[in-house]
Amino acid sequence: GENVEQHPSTLSVQEGDSAVIKCTYSDSASNYFPWYKQELGKRPQLIIDIRSNVGEKKDQRIAVTLNKTAKHFSLHITETQPEDSAVYFCAARDDKIIFGKGTRLHILP
Amino acid sequence: GAGVSQSPSNKVTEKGKDVELRCDPISGHTALYWYRQSLGQGLEFLIYFQGNSAPDKSGLPSDRFSAERTGGSVSTLTIQRTQQEDSAVYLCASSSTRNEQFFGPGTRLTVL
Numbered sequence: 297g298e299n300v301e302q303h304p305s306t307l308s309v310q311e312g313d314s315a316v317i318k319c320t321y322s323d324s325a326s327n328y329f330p331w332y333k334q335e336l337g338k339r340p341q342l343i344i345d346i347r348s349n350v351g352e353k354k355d356q357r358i359a360v361t362l363n364k365t366a367k368h369f370s371l372h373i374t375e376t377q378p379e380d381s382a383v384y385f386c387a388a389r390d391d392k393i394i395f396g397k398g399t400r401l402h403i404l405p
Numbered sequence: 406g407a408g409v410s411q412s413p414s415n416k417v418t419e420k421g422k423d424v425e426l427r428c429d430p431i432s433g434h435t436a437l438y439w440y441r442q443s444l445g446q447g448l449e450f451l452i453y454f455q456g457n458s459a460p461d462k463s464g465l466p467s468d469r470f471s472a473e474r475t476g477g478s479v480s481t482l483t484i485q486r487t488q489q490e491d492s493a494v495y496l497c498a499s500s501s502t503r504n505e506q507f508f509g510p511g512t513r514l515t516v517l
Contacts, residue, residue: 328504336487339508385448393506397447
């Protein structure tokens with residue numbers, strides 16, 4: 297079955313700088329790659345997703361890139377703000393959605 | 406429309422008792438997932454229902470855990486003879502064929 301690895305587990309960046317979170321997956325049949333943000337005490341919410349026929353997708357300060365050959369995808373957050381502090385989960389789907397273990401992002405003032 | 410709902414929001418039980426957790430998915434969503442999230446940890450996959458197919462139970466941690474989905478809608482996760490290590494937040498999520506998952510608010514289970 298699918299296995300998703302996510303790095304780093306914790307990331308601290310200065311406010312205004314960029315943050316990058318990386319994930320790899322094992323199943324070459326996976327074709328959908330969502331990213332979820334989970335704030336403290338709340339449920340995970342989708343922030344951006346990408347499908348396997350696209351290499352990059354951007355939504356304001358958030359972008360995701362996908363390299364199908366290498367089986368890895370990344371989340372990029374630019375001009376980070378305090379409200380970006382949260383846990384971020386990547387996921388991959390062929391049949392069912394499998395999540396990475398999450399990255400705790402701290403935005404430092 | 407209404408999102409995914411779960412009940413109860415909190416459940417405190419004594420070790421050895423059985424518990425039932427309920428999930429009401431978004432109407433029309435064919436896929437339903439159960440996850441377990443311990444404090445500060447990731448989303449541990451438990452079970453996955455897709456339409457009328459046999460559920461994928463590969464994530465259930467022991468035979469004390471079971472789940473069913475009646476009529477392709479509401480799902481119940483049952484934990485028998487609860488143990489303290491079962492304490493966690495249990496999250497349900499549903500999705501349509503467009504893949505985006507919507508999560509419920511979760512049930513916080515505490516086993517004393």
